[in-house]
Amino acid sequence: xxxxxxxxxxxxxxxxxxxxxxxxxxxxxxxxxxxxxxxxxxxxxxxxxxxxxxxxxxxxxxxxxxxxxxxxxxxxxxxxxxxxxxxxxxxxxxxxxxxxxxxxxxxxxxxxxxxxxxxxxxxxxxxxxxxxxxxxxxxxxxxxxxxxxxxxxxxxxxxxxxxxxxxxxxxxxxxxxxxxxxxxxxxxxxxxxxxxxxxxxxxxxxxxxxxxxxxxxxxxxxxxxxxxxxxxxxxxxxxxxxxxxxxxxxxxxxxxxxxxxxxxxxxxxxxxxxxxxxxxxxxxxxxxxxxxxxxxxxxxxxxxxxxxxxxxxxxxxxxxxxxxxxxxxxxxxxxxxxxxxxxxxxxxxxxxxxxxxxxxxxxxxxxxxx
Amino acid sequence: xxxxxxxxxxxxxxxxxxxxxxxxxxxxxxxxxxxxxxxxxxxxxxxxxxxxxxxxxxxxxxxxxxxxxxxxxxxxxxxxxxxxxxxxxxxxxxxxxxxxxxxxxxxxxxxxxxxxxxx
Numbered sequence: 001x002x003x004x005x006x007x008x009x010x011x012x013x014x015x016x017x018x019x020x021x022x023x024x025x026x027x028x029x030x031x032x033x034x035x036x037x038x039x040x041x042x043x044x045x046x047x048x049x050x051x052x053x054x055x056x057x058x059x060x061x062x063x064x065x066x067x068x069x070x071x072x073x074x075x076x077x078x079x080x081x082x083x084x085x086x087x088x089x090x091x092x093x094x095x096x097x098x099x100x101x102x103x104x105x106x107x108x109x110x111x112x113x114x115x116x117x118x119x120x121x122x123x124x125x126x127x128x129x130x131x132x133x134x135x136x137x138x139x140x141x142x143x144x145x146x147x148x149x150x151x152x153x154x155x156x157x158x159x160x161x162x163x164x165x166x167x168x169x170x171x172x173x174x175x176x177x178x179x180x181x182x183x184x185x186x187x188x189x190x191x192x193x194x195x196x197x198x199x200x201x202x203x204x205x206x207x208x209x210x211x212x213x214x215x216x217x218x219x220x221x222x223x224x225x226x227x228x229x230x231x232x233x234x235x236x237x238x239x240x241x242x243x244x245x246x247x248x249x250x251x252x253x254x255x256x257x258x259x260x261x262x263x264x265x266x267x268x269x270x271x272x273x274x275x276x277x278x279x280x281x282x283x284x285x286x287x288x289x290x291x292x293x294x295x296x297x298x299x300x301x302x303x304x305x306x307x308x309x310x311x312x313x314x315x316x317x318x319x320x321x322x323x324x325x326x327x328x329x330x331x332x333x334x335x336x337x338x339x340x341x342x343x344x345x346x347x348x349x350x351x352x353x354x355x356x357x358x359x360x361x362x363x364x365x366x367x368x369x370x
Numbered sequence: 371x372x373x374x375x376x377x378x379x380x381x382x383x384x385x386x387x388x389x390x391x392x393x394x395x396x397x398x399x400x401x402x403x404x405x406x407x408x409x410x411x412x413x414x415x416x417x418x419x420x421x422x423x424x425x426x427x428x429x430x431x432x433x434x435x436x437x438x439x440x441x442x443x444x445x446x447x448x449x450x451x452x453x454x455x456x457x458x459x460x461x462x463x464x465x466x467x468x469x470x471x472x473x474x475x476x477x478x479x480x481x482x483x484x485x486x487x488x489x
Binding site: 192193195196197200201204207208210293294295296303304305306307331332333 | 382413437466
């Protein structure tokens with residue numbers, strides 16, 4: 001028994017890392033497992049539990065089931081008490097691509113009949129405040145963040161990846177992997193090299209994603225991360241902060257004091273760039289430049305260069321909806337400026353809890369490669 | 371420690387040829403000539419230099435074919451009688467920071483294999 005457990009732990013270690021689910025698991029290989037919970041790791045970057053399953057020969061095999069982050073699971077109704085060692089459960093999932101006894105969990109049904117789903121399978125959270133109007137500051141300006149006495153943040157983007165808004169409906173999974181690679185040319189007006197690189201990343205199931213090495217989600221991707229974002233407004237200091245739920249609790253600063261933006265050639269290249277914002281009626285317009293090339297600025301692996309400039313427009317048409325639109329101007333990677341966007345949903349009465357993507361991260365080889 | 375030391379190099383996820391590439395080419399099977407190629411995408415063209423420094427050779431032609439990830443470079447040596455250099459290679463390990471270009475290096479009448487790795 002001791003030998004078996006040791007072998008199981010060694011086999012499970014590579015999973016304790018931050019990575020693209022699509023690169024690790026094959027959605028086309030569903031699996032149903034019934035067994036007994038042997039361990040429940042309510043941990044970041046991804047939650048795990050382990051299941052003793054009796055195979056057809058009567059042998060007990062330990063399976064590792066990987067789920068999304070704690071933040072996402074909480075949004076779908078999970079808690080650290082959802083499972084106990086010894087619980088008998090049935091799991092639906094997708095098998096690991098490497099053939100190991102590992103799977104991505106889609107849903108788990110307890111002996112009581114209660115079913116818990118991954119956030120992708122669960123219904124998006126519904127706000128109890130659907131009828132409330134757009135909140136405003138005393139001076140009438142729209143509030144993009146929380147009001148006095150409130151809790152909440154923005155999550156559940158309506159699009160998996162940034163796509164030009166004239167592209168029509170392009171099917172892709174939640175990580176931005178196209179259902180049909182032939183659609184790549186519709187996503188954005190790529191330069192040839194950028195289209196080639198985008199297709200390369202798509203064909204490789206995003207395995208080189210810098211976020212897998214815990215690098216920040218700069219640009220529009222900050223509003224695509226599954227763990228959500230919180231917007232903190234400080235009108236007295238004439239600045240705003242966008243706090244990421246994912247990444248490594250990264251934050252981005254938007255100056256609202258009317259300062260001039262540096263010229264592109266003078267800007268320091270960073271993950272979040274130099275951002276200045278101003279209100280245009282009920283819409284916040286933010287211009288950002290000065291990006292480095294060490295990150296992917298959208299899910300799905302869209303390339304960019306240091307020439308990237310963004311114009312983002314934020315509005316809140318009702319209490320529960322944040323409308324996000326971005327114009328991408330990067331003559332190094334695209335043939336012309338282009339625009340896309342999505343909406344985010346208000347997650348009421350919750351805080352974004354602490355999240356560090358490199359907790360339990362054993363993916364050192366990948367990090368070294370970056 | 372290795373992990374921490376490796377990170378500041380930073381990933382480079384933009385134009386795949388950007389940066390400094392170190393390696394060597396082989397005019398003969400027993401000879402290895404060190405080379406450094408610096409390349410930069412200026413949003414429309416690839417610019418750069420072979421062996422930057424006093425005898426640096428500006429790239430006269432530099433193209434990347436993203437359908438096959440092949441690279442073609444041309445330059446002239448800075449000798450009294452310049453010698454033309456033609457480099458044809460293939461970009462590999464595209465998703466890695468330390469990607470490589472391998473292929474054929476032709477310098478005047480000499481020809482041999484080469485390999486460079488992105489620093």
